[in-house]
Amino acid sequence: MKYTTAYAFLFLAFLFSCGKKETADLKNNFSYQLDTVLIDGKEKNLDLSRNITNSALNMEESAIYLFNKFDHSIDVINLDQLEYVQNIPFDKEGPNGTSNIIYIYALKDELFFIKGSVKSGVYDKNGRLLKSADWSKVNDGDDFQMLRNELVLEYSDSMKVFGLAFSFDRSIHLDVMSVETNTKKRLEIDMEKAYQNNILEFDDDGRYFFLDPMVHLTSENGYVMVSHDFSNEIYIFNAAGQQVKKVIYEPTLTPKSVKQVDKKGIVSVDILQNTYQGFLEQVKFSPPVWDQVNKRYLRLSAQRVYSDIKQENSFLPQTKETKVFLTVFDEDFNLISEGEVPEFNSESVKYFAKDGKLWYFTNVDDELGFIRLNFSN
Numbered sequence: 001m002k003y004t005t006a007y008a009f010l011f012l013a014f015l016f017s018c019g020k021k022e023t024a025d026l027k028n029n030f031s032y033q034l035d036t037v038l039i040d041g042k043e044k045n046l047d048l049s050r051n052i053t054n055s056a057l058n059m060e061e062s063a064i065y066l067f068n069k070f071d072h073s074i075d076v077i078n079l080d081q082l083e084y085v086q087n088i089p090f091d092k093e094g095p096n097g098t099s100n101i102i103y104i105y106a107l108k109d110e111l112f113f114i115k116g117s118v119k120s121g122v123y124d125k126n127g128r129l130l131k132s133a134d135w136s137k138v139n140d141g142d143d144f145q146m147l148r149n150e151l152v153l154e155y156s157d158s159m160k161v162f163g164l165a166f167s168f169d170r171s172i173h174l175d176v177m178s179v180e181t182n183t184k185k186r187l188e189i190d191m192e193k194a195y196q197n198n199i200l201e202f203d204d205d206g207r208y209f210f211l212d213p214m215v216h217l218t219s220e221n222g223y224v225m226v227s228h229d230f231s232n233e234i235y236i237f238n239a240a241g242q243q244v245k246k247v248i249y250e251p252t253l254t255p256k257s258v259k260q261v262d263k264k265g266i267v268s269v270d271i272l273q274n275t276y277q278g279f280l281e282q283v284k285f286s287p288p289v290w291d292q293v294n295k296r297y298l299r300l301s302a303q304r305v306y307s308d309i310k311q312e313n314s315f316l317p318q319t320k321e322t323k324v325f326l327t328v329f330d331e332d333f334n335l336i337s338e339g340e341v342p343e344f345n346s347e348s349v350k351y352f353a354k355d356g357k358l359w360y361f362t363n364v365d366d367e368l369g370f371i372r373l374n375f376s377n
Helices: 269-282
Strands: 008-014 028-038 055-057 063-068 073-078 083-089 101-106 112-116 120-123 129-133 146-152 160-166 172-178 183-188 200-204 207-211 215-220 223-228 234-237 243-247 289-291 296-306 319-330 335-340 351-354 357-364 367-375
Touching: 028 357, 055 101, 063 083, 063 101, 101 146, 112 146, 146 215, 160 215, 172 234, 200 269, 207 269, 269 296, 289 351, 296 351
Parallel strands: none
Antiparallel strands: 008 028, 028 367, 055 063, 063 073, 073 083, 101 112, 112 120, 120 129, 146 160, 160 172, 172 183, 200 207, 215 223, 223 234, 234 243, 289 296, 296 319, 319 335, 351 357, 357 367
16 A cells, blocks of 8 residues: 655745854745655554664665564565565574664665674675674673664675773763774764763662663764764764764754753752753754755754653653754755754654655554655755
C-alpha cells in the first residue's frame, strides 16, 4: 500500500543569520511544501520502535536499512519505490554473531558496520563478519571506558573505528582505533564540558538517579560528527581521525545551550525532576544531516511545553506540546535560516535528506511513513 497526500503550501517568515551579515539583511519570506508518503510493508512486521533511529540511509540514498528486533535482522526499504524489498538475517551468537544490535551504519558495497552490546564489526549482506572492532587490543585493563557508540566511515584493511568513550570521572572522549596496528588515539570533544556540566545526579537513600545528555556520534558527508543534546556545538573529524572543524553558531529561536545550574542545589528528587524538565523546556538538539543535492546541512531542535498532569510513577509531567525547529546551514556550516515546523512533533526521530528534501519519520497507524519537506525558494 502506498499513497501521497496533496501538497500543503506553508509560508513562514524565517530569520536568516550568517557570520558577517547583519540580521536585518537576512530577513526574508521563506516557503516550503510538505507531503506524506507511506511505505508498502508487504505484510512484513517492520520495527518502528525508537522512532526508527536504529536505521541507516545507504550511500546511494535509494534505500534505508531498518533494524528489526523481532527477528534480529535488517529490513531493506526501497525509498524510490516506497516499498519493503528484502530481509537480511543476522546471528546473535557464534563466529558471525552481532550480540544485541545497538546501532547500524551503511557502508559502500552493501556492507554494514554494526555496533553490538558485546562486539562490533563490519558485516556483508549475507550476515558474515568481515572485520571486527576489538577494543580489548588497544585498551589496558585499568583503562576502563564504556563505549556508547561506534562507527566506521570506510571498510578497508587499515580502517579506523571511532568510538565515544565515557569514563567514571564523567569525562568523555572520541577514541580512534586503527585495526591494522591495534593502536588508538584520543581526541577532545567536550572542551566546553557540554556533556559533563549537564549531568544531573542525586542519591536518594540508595535510589541513585543519573541523567546525562545524549552525545551523538554520526557520519555525514564523509565526516564523523559529534554533537550534544543540550549544547549546539558540533565537532567534525575526517576519516583519518583529524579534527577539521568545530561549529559554533548563534540560533535566534532557541538558546545555544541550556543554562547551567548549581548542582549542589539538587537536594531532592523533585528538584532533580524540575531541573531536567527545565532543560527540555529550553532546547534539545539532534544531529545534523547532509543534503547532497543542495549542498547544505539540516538540523532539528526542540522545546517542550509540559502540562500540570503527571501520571503515577512518571518522572516528568505529560508533554503538552513540542515545538520543533529546523536550522539550515551551508556546506561550510554558516547558518542560513531557521524556523519552526509545526507539522513535526519531535526532534528525536529518524530524519535524513534525499533528493533535496528532508525525510522525517512518521508512524501512520503502525505503518512506516515519512513526511517530506521541500524548500521552494
